[in-house]
Amino acid sequence: MTERTTEQAPPQGPRDEDPAAGSATLDTVTDPGPARGGRSRGSSSGGRGERVFRGLTSGSGLLVVVAIAAIGLFLLVQAVPSLMANNANFFTSPLFDTRDPANLNFGIRDLVVVTVLSSLFALVLAMPVALGIALFLTHYAPRRVARPFAYVIDLLAAVPSIIYGLWGIAVLAPALLPVATWLQGNLGWFFLFAPGNLPVLTGTIFTGGVVLAVMILPIITAVTREVFAQTPRFHIEAAQALGATRWEVIRMAVLPYGRSGYIAGSMLGLGRALGETIAVLIVIRAATTPSNFSLFDGGYTFASLIASAASEFSQPLPTGAYIAAGLVLFVLTFVVNAIARVIAGGKVNG
Amino acid sequence: MAKRLDLKDVDIYYGDFHAVQDVNLSVAPRSVTSFIGPSGCGKSTVLRTLNRMHEEIPGARVDGEVLLDGEDIYARSSDAVSVRKTIGMVFQRPNPFPTMSIRDNVVAGLKLAGVRDKKKLDEVCEASLRGANLWKEVSERLDKPGGGLSGGQQQRLCIARAIAVQPDVLLMDEPCSALDPISTLAIEDLIDDLKKDYTIVIVTHNMQQAARVSDQTAFFNLEATGKPGKLVEIDDTATIFSNPKQQATEDYISGRFG
Ligand SMILES: Nc1ncnc2c1ncn2[C@@H]1O[C@H](COP(=O)(O)OP(=O)(O)OP(=O)(O)O)[C@@H](O)[C@H]1O
Ligand SMILES: [Mg+2]
Numbered sequence: 327m328t329e330r331t332t333e334q335a336p337p338q339g340p341r342d343e344d345p346a347a348g349s350a351t352l353d354t355v356t357d358p359g360p361a362r363g364g365r366s367r368g369s370s371s372g373g374r375g376e377r378v379f380r381g382l383t384s385g386s387g388l389l390v391v392v393a394i395a396a397i398g399l400f401l402l403v404q405a406v407p408s409l410m411a412n413n414a415n416f417f418t419s420p421l422f423d424t425r426d427p428a429n430l431n432f433g434i435r436d437l438v439v440v441t442v443l444s445s446l447f448a449l450v451l452a453m454p455v456a457l458g459i460a461l462f463l464t465h466y467a468p469r470r471v472a473r474p475f476a477y478v479i480d481l482l483a484a485v486p487s488i489i490y491g492l493w494g495i496a497v498l499a500p501a502l503l504p505v506a507t508w509l510q511g512n513l514g515w516f517f518l519f520a521p522g523n524l525p526v527l528t529g530t531i532f533t534g535g536v537v538l539a540v541m542i543l544p545i546i547t548a549v550t551r552e553v554f555a556q557t558p559r560f561h562i563e564a565a566q567a568l569g570a571t572r573w574e575v576i577r578m579a580v581l582p583y584g585r586s587g588y589i590a591g592s593m594l595g596l597g598r599a600l601g602e603t604i605a606v607l608i609v610i611r612a613a614t615t616p617s618n619f620s621l622f623d624g625g626y627t628f629a630s631l632i633a634s635a636a637s638e639f640s641q642p643l644p645t646g647a648y649i650a651a652g653l654v655l656f657v658l659t660f661v662v663n664a665i666a667r668v669i670a671g672g673k674v675n676g
Numbered sequence: 677m678a679k680r681l682d683l684k685d686v687d688i689y690y691g692d693f694h695a696v697q698d699v700n701l702s703v704a705p706r707s708v709t710s711f712i713g714p715s716g717c718g719k720s721t722v723l724r725t726l727n728r729m730h731e732e733i734p735g736a737r738v739d740g741e742v743l744l745d746g747e748d749i750y751a752r753s754s755d756a757v758s759v760r761k762t763i764g765m766v767f768q769r770p771n772p773f774p775t776m777s778i779r780d781n782v783v784a785g786l787k788l789a790g791v792r793d794k795k796k797l798d799e800v801c802e803a804s805l806r807g808a809n810l811w812k813e814v815s816e817r818l819d820k821p822g823g824g825l826s827g828g829q830q831q832r833l834c835i836a837r838a839i840a841v842q843p844d845v846l847l848m849d850e851p852c853s854a855l856d857p858i859s860t861l862a863i864e865d866l867i868d869d870l871k872k873d874y875t876i877v878i879v880t881h882n883m884q885q886a887a888r889v890s891d892q893t894a895f896f897n898l899e900a901t902g903k904p905g906k907l908v909e910i911d912d913t914a915t916i917f918s919n920p921k922q923q924a925t926e927d928y929i930s931g932r933f934g
Binding site: 560561563564565566567568569570571574578579582 | 727729732757758759760761762764765767769771772773774775776784785788789834837838841
């Protein structure tokens with residue numbers, strides 16, 4: 327009976343900058359550092375600690391940047407000779423033929439199509455489900471249901487990729503066959519559901535996307551649930567006091583607050599889907615003709631192609647071709663991240 | 677519009693904890709009643725039972741009757757959501773919806789009530805902001821987010837939001853405690869204006885404030901921690917501050933006034 331959750335929200339709030347700002351104006355002459363007043367006395371030791379800490383933090387920040395740049399540079403250096411020797415157009419050729427080092431013909435057109443299509447399809451499936459589960463867990467389910475349910479969802483993240491792959495091809499693919507047949511029969515005029523480059527409707531991007539959706543569901547759900555649960559009580563009460571129903575409270579207080587977190591979580595999921603290797607390699611069949619931009623295509627993603635070719639990595643030129651592909655995947659995930667930041671940063675709230 | 681409130685034998689619980697015992701009081705329409713008393717005596721708890729916000733806390737419950745013009749808001753036929761639509765509340769900490777525009781903040785309650793007419797919404801928005809004494813400061817930036825205002829402006833925005841639906845009763849829980857003296861005065865003036873149209877109940881720790889704004893004052897007290905809070909005395913504000921009937925009230929008031 328001592329915990330007091332409703333009243334007296336913690337004193338530091340997003341609007342409490344005023345005192346700090348006030349002290350900053352007083353202190354400007356002496357110390358432009360962090361505006362916590364009352365530091366001027368012990369300034370020599372405080373200053374040293376401050377400097378060490380700042381050095382440590384900016385140093386480790388720099389280290390990460392350098393590491394990423396080094397990885398990028400490594401990929402580039404390895405890739406350039408192969409790109410020079412390439413006889414096909416790297417961006418538009420659907421072929422990836424490195425069997426003869428003297429006659430390299432490789433392009434990433436189909437890798438991009440299969441990677442992006444399968445990942446986006448997974449995202450489209452997983453995002454609404456994750457949103458629903460996160461809302462259910464944080465705002466509808468009674469606590470004793472929410473706990474075990476959340477635990478089960480988290481467990482999905484612990485299942486090894488290879489198991490997802492086996493499950494996808496052995497269980498899911500046949501189970502999805504009627505769905506795929508129906509979609510193609512009724513919506514086949516739409517390019518996504520048009521006939522693909524595989525003779526059958528199993529082991530397609532469609533199947534792979536569903537597997538990926540299940541795989542990324544736990545990440546998106548976990549992040550989203552976390553931010554939704556942190557919606558400040560006083561935002562929720564603002565809506566409740568106006569006579570908002572539970573759903574209206576969610577719309578007015580929870581979703582605006584959690585929106586950027588939801589998007590960030592989804593982008594984490596997308597990143598995982600773009601890079602997923604072994605499950606995709608098992609589930610999506612190889613195709614012999616170029617992709618038709620259909621969900622019923624087969625083929626390789628960047629990651630699954632590179633993994634499948636690991637045995638060829640003894641010669642530098644063919645290896646460089648795969649490294650070039652890896653470089654594109656690297657850039658792709660970077661771009662996804664940047665986009666996520668722009669979307670999420672648009673309306674961040676305290 | 678403005679309605680009267682009567683509490684009859686109200687007991688309030690948080691799970692097993694009996695927080696407030698046996699409250700009986702009446703609030704006349706178009707008047708200001710203030711709740712004063714030491715921290716933890718249950719002022720906020722009582723206030724939150726008046727618009728059924730109390731029951732949002734797991735395990736919380738209320739016994740007794742809370743009558744709004746004679747109708748029990750806890751009757752089986754009434755539900756919390758519709759009660760809250762007619763009994764507005766302003767909180768200690770300003771809580772506008774931070775990403776919503778100022779205009780949308782003000783008319784949020786009307787939209788919940790299903791008003792869609794753009795012209796009507798704009799009219800109410802202006803009238804409420806004028807009523808809350810904020811119109812001049814924000815009329816040029818109604819489309820900017822509510823989170824971008826100063827604390828005092830945010831609190832007046834919250835008041836505008838609460839009065840936009842023309843509530844039967846307006847509840848305020850320490851509405852000035854996060855504000856500077858100037859904003860506080862602005863809000864006290866506002867309460868004085870609002871009392872022409874609304875029934876107001878306000879919780880405050882500032883006894884000068886209670887003396888300045890309210891017609892009637894209720895003093896709550898706590899015998900010991902762990903015991904339920906009680907309504908010690910309720911009377912005209914002038915009487916409470918000059919000539920209280922209970923020793924406890926006298927002690928509290930004189931202790932604070934020094
Ligand atoms: N959510 C809650 N769960 C359990 N007990 C609570 C809860 N909120 C308040 N209480 C208890 O109910 C009693 C009354 O609290 P309340 O918040 O109404 O006091 P108050 O008079 O408003 O105090 P203050 O002046 O500090 O705001 C206190 O003993 C408090 O610990
Ligand atoms: Mg209180």
